[in-house]
Amino acid sequence: MNPRLQQLQPYPFQKLRELLAGVTPEAGLSAINLSIGEPKHPTPAFIKQALTEALGGLAHYPVTQGSDTLREAIAGWAQRRYGVELDPASQVLPVNGSREALFAFAQAVIDQTRHVKRILSPNPFYQIYEGAAILAGAKPYFLNTLPENGFRMDFSLVPEDMWETVQMVYVCSPGNPTGKVMTLDDWSELFVLADEYDFVIAADECYSEIYFDEGAPPLGALTAAKELGRDFSRLVVFNSLSKRSNVPGLRSGFVAGDAEVIRQFLLYRTYHGSAMNPAVQAASSAAWADEAHVVDNRRQYREKFDAVMPMLKGVLEFEAPDAAFYLWARVPGGDDTGFARELYRQQHVTVLPGAYLAREARGVNPGRGFVRIALVDTLAQCQEAAQRIVDFVSSQS
Numbered sequence: 109m110n111p112r113l114q115q116l117q118p119y120p121f122q123k124l125r126e127l128l129a130g131v132t133p134e135a136g137l138s139a140i141n142l143s144i145g146e147p148k149h150p151t152p153a154f155i156k157q158a159l160t161e162a163l164g165g166l167a168h169y170p171v172t173q174g175s176d177t178l179r180e181a182i183a184g185w186a187q188r189r190y191g192v193e194l195d196p197a198s199q200v201l202p203v204n205g206s207r208e209a210l211f212a213f214a215q216a217v218i219d220q221t222r223h224v225k226r227i228l229s230p231n232p233f234y235q236i237y238e239g240a241a242i243l244a245g246a247k248p249y250f251l252n253t254l255p256e257n258g259f260r261m262d263f264s265l266v267p268e269d270m271w272e273t274v275q276m277v278y279v280c281s282p283g284n285p286t287g288k289v290m291t292l293d294d295w296s297e298l299f300v301l302a303d304e305y306d307f308v309i310a311a312d313e314c315y316s317e318i319y320f321d322e323g324a325p326p327l328g329a330l331t332a333a334k335e336l337g338r339d340f341s342r343l344v345v346f347n348s349l350s351k352r353s354n355v356p357g358l359r360s361g362f363v364a365g366d367a368e369v370i371r372q373f374l375l376y377r378t379y380h381g382s383a384m385n386p387a388v389q390a391a392s393s394a395a396w397a398d399e400a401h402v403v404d405n406r407r408q409y410r411e412k413f414d415a416v417m418p419m420l421k422g423v424l425e426f427e428a429p430d431a432a433f434y435l436w437a438r439v440p441g442g443d444d445t446g447f448a449r450e451l452y453r454q455q456h457v458t459v460l461p462g463a464y465l466a467r468e469a470r471g472v473n474p475g476r477g478f479v480r481i482a483l484v485d486t487l488a489q490c491q492e493a494a495q496r497i498v499d500f501v502s503s504q505s
């Protein structure tokens with residue numbers, strides 16, 4: 109077996125299951141799970157209809173590049189959302205969800221002939237980044253995103269001589285778990301570094317459509333490149349329908365950006381055997397073409413944040429996120445695992461300890477003392493969970 113598999117750490121939810129094993133919640137309280145970022149809003153009916161109407165496509169092998177219709181739908185959405193022109197034939201590639209693509213991308217990008225290979229990642233981070241780096245033969249290098257630096261990736265903390273070994277940088281904006289959105293200055297700094305040291309930027313934007321002001325969508329990497337007067341060299345953006353359209357089971361997303369990088373990634377994927385189901389392509393085309401259901405989706409999340417944040421103010425320490433559907437909250441006493449375990453025991457509410465989403469770097473685990481609360485359930489359930497958290501903290505003090 110590949111010895112690098114032994115370097116992989118347990119996934120956060122496996123750690124959570126082990127933490128809660130043997131814990132019996134208080135009788136009479138229904139379970140509320142706010143630990144996993146799985147959308148619970150109903151899948152729009154028109155997407156399901158498009159899927160079922162295209163089931164005849166199962167009789168044919170799909171091509172890895174996806175249909176012209178789907179790539180054009182994605183390019184059309186990118187033009188409307190980001191104000192950029194993408195060539196559907198060379199700058200857009202459908203993928204089976206951003207998770208699969210974020211992992212596979214590192215395997216295609218990393219140059220195995222180089223002696224030292226590094227991939228930069230935010231910390232806390234989406235665990236796929238670390239696993240992808242390790243299995244590609246690269247060393248992850250973590251940049252702590254902390255309250256004192258505004259939850260930003262501070263690239264000045266990377267030793268100058270280390271940049272020569274960096275082949276790829278993962279960024280996540282809006283961030284998981286902090287909800288932080290990169291600014292134009294952040295992008296400018298990263299683009300300058302990418303040009304100087306010739307690395308690829310993998311921009312994870314799967315939360316880009318969950319935001320709170322309809323007139324101020326989060327800045328995306330493609331828009332930033334355009335505003336800075338550059339092309340998409342060394343930049344590949346990853347996005348997904350899972351959060352945007354409430355279809356996590358559809359496993360549908362795309363990558364877009366640098367045509368040469370995407371050409372090479374397509375070659376890799378052709379051998380990898382990762383073509384998208386034709387029926388899924390049809391449903392995806394319909395989803396990318398419609399915005400009304402996304403506006404309503406945001407309305408539902410906005411209502412939950414508007415209801416829950418005042419309830420938790422003064423109980424947990426947090427800042428309103430720029431975007432996404434998480435609250436990244438510091439817990440009283442700083443023991444995130446103990447907080448999560450006892451909250452589950454006493455109130456039957458599940459949240460994710462922040463330490464499980466991070467690694468110790470430069471003497472600190474930047475997730476320790478925090479919990480991630482995913483406001484994915486119904487408004488009523490989120491309010492009920494918030495009240496139980498209030499009751500739990502009050503009982504502890």
